[in-house]
Amino acid sequence: MKNQSNGKISSCFPVSLTEQGMSYDIVQEAVLSLWQVVNGLSSIQPPKRDRYRVTIFGSARITRDSPLYEDVRRLASELTLLGCDIVTGGGPGLMEAANEGSVLADPEDQTRSIGIRVDLGFEQEVNPFVEEVFQHQTFFSRLHHFVLVSDAFVVVPGGIGTALEALMIWQLLQVRSIHKTPFILVGDMWAELVDWAKAHMVPHMADAEDCEIPVCVPTVDEAIAHLKIAHGDWRQCEI
Numbered sequence: 001m002k003n004q005s006n007g008k009i010s011s012c013f014p015v016s017l018t019e020q021g022m023s024y025d026i027v028q029e030a031v032l033s034l035w036q037v038v039n040g041l042s043s044i045q046p047p048k049r050d051r052y053r054v055t056i057f058g059s060a061r062i063t064r065d066s067p068l069y070e071d072v073r074r075l076a077s078e079l080t081l082l083g084c085d086i087v088t089g090g091g092p093g094l095m096e097a098a099n100e101g102s103v104l105a106d107p108e109d110q111t112r113s114i115g116i117r118v119d120l121g122f123e124q125e126v127n128p129f130v131e132e133v134f135q136h137q138t139f140f141s142r143l144h145h146f147v148l149v150s151d152a153f154v155v156v157p158g159g160i161g162t163a164l165e166a167l168m169i170w171q172l173l174q175v176r177s178i179h180k181t182p183f184i185l186v187g188d189m190w191a192e193l194v195d196w197a198k199a200h201m202v203p204h205m206a207d208a209e210d211c212e213i214p215v216c217v218p219t220v221d222e223a224i225a226h227l228k229i230a231h232g233d234w235r236q237c238e239i
Contacts, residue, residue: 005072007186013076017082020176021048023158029206033137035110037038039083041090047131049085049151049225050084051083051084051085051111051112051153052082052083052084052086052151052230052231052234052235053084053087053114053150053151053152054079054084054085054086054087054150054151054152054153054154054227055087055088055146055149055150055152055153055154055158056075056076056086056094056095056098056153057088057089057154057155057156057158057162057165058072058088058090058093058094058097058153058154058155058156058157058158058160058162058165059092059093059094059156059157059158059159059162060091060092060093060095060161061093062093062094062097062161063090063093064097065239068156068157069093069097070096071095071098071156071178071220072094072156072220073097073098073100073101073104073217074101074220075098075099075101075102075156075220075224076097076098076099076100076105076155076222077102077104077105078105078224079102079108079224079227079231080101080105080111081103081105082227082228082231083110083111083231084111084227085111085113085114085220086099086101086102086113086114087111087113087115087116087146087149087150088113088114088116088117088130089116089117089142089161090114090115090117090126090127090130091115091125091126091127092125094156094157095098095115095122095127095148096127096128096129098131099113099115099127099129099130100127102129103129103131107127109131111125111130112132113129113130113132113167114131114132114133114134114149115127115130115132115133115134115135116128116133116134116136116142116145116146116149117133117134117142118135118136118137118138118139118142118184119135119136119137126171127166127213138171139164143164143168144228146165147169147172149229150181151181151226152181152183152184152230153169153181153182153183153184154184154186154223154227155169155183155184155185155186155190156186157187157189157190157192158185158219164223165195166185166190166214169181169183170183170213170214173213174210174213178239179214182226182227182230183214183215184216184217184223184226184227185214185215185216185217186216186217186218186220186222187218188218188222190208190214191216191218192218194211194214194216197210197229198209198211232233
């Protein structure tokens, strides 16, 4: 039986809660199946890159007049001179410093300055030093993208978002989802985080060797030294 009031035809029988539940189950199953496809595709190893890629995670709030901004710009420039691509979140602050350092050290455009963005209600502008940008709708897919395209990770001072990125890389190395990937934490704040983990997680909630995964260094100069060695090892594997 149909209700034809207002010139519209609609069912006069409401959808039952059982039917709503069945609909939700179907959608949920479809989404999980889609993720299985995505997981399968992302397990395919990408072709070997021509250039070593270093992702630099850091604060979006540090201004250009900060000594830390200059340090991160110099870090990226030194890595670019080695022939590395630089990957960041593509936003302002220390992300912009890294992309700027990449561009300034590469006037002949031999490397790439890359930004991997996420759709937020703020910080929407891609910084002007990004040469190749990727846009994501979720943090999950964005973080996964960083893992797929990076040969090394450097974490400079930052806030909650930077901590999320750092902890994800730390866990992926812990469970061996990624292997032999340099993971360098720059600055006292990260060394104190690792000390906190040693004091409160070891031995009952983490193994002592888990806390040896990050390489903690006080300045970008030590990070550059570590990455020069890692880059040299990578090049040897290419020969």
